[in-house]
Amino acid sequence: MKRIGMLTSGGDCQALNAAMRGVVKGLNANLDELEIYGFYDGYKGLIYGNYRLLTSKDFSGILTKGGTILGTSRQPFKYMRVPDENGLDKVAAMKHTYHKLNLDCLVILGGNGTQKTANLLREEGLNIIHLPKTIDNDIYGTDITFGFESALDIATGVIDCIHTTAASHNRVFIVEIMGHKVGWLPLHAGVAGGADIILIPEIPYDIDKVVEAINKRSKDGKGFTILAVAEGAISKEDAQLSKKELKAKKKETKYPSVSYEVAAQIQERTGNEVRVTVPGHMQRGGSPCAYDRVLCTQLGAHAAKLILDEDYGYMVGMINGQTKKVPLGEVAGKLKMVQPDCQLIKEAKIVGICFGD
Numbered sequence: 288m289k290r291i292g293m294l295t296s297g298g299d300c301q302a303l304n305a306a307m308r309g310v311v312k313g314l315n316a317n318l319d320e321l322e323i324y325g326f327y328d329g330y331k332g333l334i335y336g337n338y339r340l341l342t343s344k345d346f347s348g349i350l351t352k353g354g355t356i357l358g359t360s361r362q363p364f365k366y367m368r369v370p371d372e373n374g375l376d377k378v379a380a381m382k383h384t385y386h387k388l389n390l391d392c393l394v395i396l397g398g399n400g401t402q403k404t405a406n407l408l409r410e411e412g413l414n415i416i417h418l419p420k421t422i423d424n425d426i427y428g429t430d431i432t433f434g435f436e437s438a439l440d441i442a443t444g445v446i447d448c449i450h451t452t453a454a455s456h457n458r459v460f461i462v463e464i465m466g467h468k469v470g471w472l473p474l475h476a477g478v479a480g481g482a483d484i485i486l487i488p489e490i491p492y493d494i495d496k497v498v499e500a501i502n503k504r505s506k507d508g509k510g511f512t513i514l515a516v517a518e519g520a521i522s523k524e525d526a527q528l529s530k531k532e533l534k535a536k537k538k539e540t541k542y543p544s545v546s547y548e549v550a551a552q553i554q555e556r557t558g559n560e561v562r563v564t565v566p567g568h569m570q571r572g573g574s575p576c577a578y579d580r581v582l583c584t585q586l587g588a589h590a591a592k593l594i595l596d597e598d599y600g601y602m603v604g605m606i607n608g609q610t611k612k613v614p615l616g617e618v619a620g621k622l623k624m625v626q627p628d629c630q631l632i633k634e635a636k637i638v639g640i641c642f643g644d
């Protein structure tokens with residue numbers, strides 16, 4: 288008999304259900320008795336003891352279903368050691384729930400913040416398996432996270448649609464792609480969608496270079512330009528500011544996001560009409576793509592094997608096409624960023640894509 292707890296935490300994405308299904312199928316096929324406790328709304332469910340006993344039936348037919356059947360919420364890591372408004376010690380409460388249910392292990396699906404809390408619980412003596420979820424693809428220790436490829440299809444589709452209207456109107460279009468700290472999604476969507484300019488947080492941009500690239504296209508007889516701009520794109524000047532100064536500047540700005548600021552600067556300097564499209568949370572919605580379904584089935588199967596072997600304290604990642612167990616303590620708190628001199632960026636530059644640097 289195995290008693291497994293499961294929760295999904297942080298921003299949702301496609302394939303969370305597919306990953307949970309993979310784990311449960313892997314266990315169910317190899318065990319006579321299995322109890323699965325699903326905690327609602329991420330760590331909240333574990334803290335406040337809000338859970339439901341699930342059966343393998345609950346995980347049937349959810350491979351293609353977006354979102355998460357368990358619900359999710361953001362519970363920032365930095366507040367985990369801070370008591371709640373009623374003075375409750377959250378870490379102690381999570382441990383209490385775990386021990387009360389006599390769990391063999393907790394399977395935690397989430398991104399960077401979630402992973403840090405998962406590691407904290409491991410340090411507190413709980414048996415943890417983490418599965419790397421995020422459309423941002425920024426989890427250290429795995430080549431790819433689930434959600435990324437599905438979101439990439441959506442973001443690319445948006446740029447594709449913008450292409451036809453941009454060309455008809457001879458306009459400059461900005462598509463703002465999710466990614467506050469890292470630019471994997473805007474980089475890949477920009478290349479896949481044929482964007483002419485890609486701005487990502489890892490490469491602070493110079494607006495003069497952006498304008499230069501647009502003017503060059505006009506001179507070459509290309510009437511429209513498409514920019515894929517990360518939510519977290521940052522100008523060279525702003526990159527020099529301290530965290531505090533940047534926060535103060537953002538408070539003052541009249542622009543809803545960086546794309547609108549870039550749009551205003553381009554319009555002013557080139558006289559071109561500029562339009563901004565923000566697909567936002569659409570990028571996290573809908574069914575997982577085929578790639579993510581395969582990935583999650585593999586990650587889930589590997590996680591099930593670790594649980595059967597009672598080998599805990601790992602994230603299951605995908606490295607060079609192989610699923611691998613990666614010690615949580617080695618990866619928690621690290622961010623996988625785009626390297627500005629990586630091959631993809633070098634080659635994108637060869638084909639004329641401007642990164643504003």
Ligand code: F6P
Nearest residue numbers: 298398421422423465466467518
């Ligand atoms: O971490 C995933 C992500 O979608 C980021 O790309 C984005 O910046 C953020 O979450 C949005 O968060 P929220 O759903 O809390 O608005």
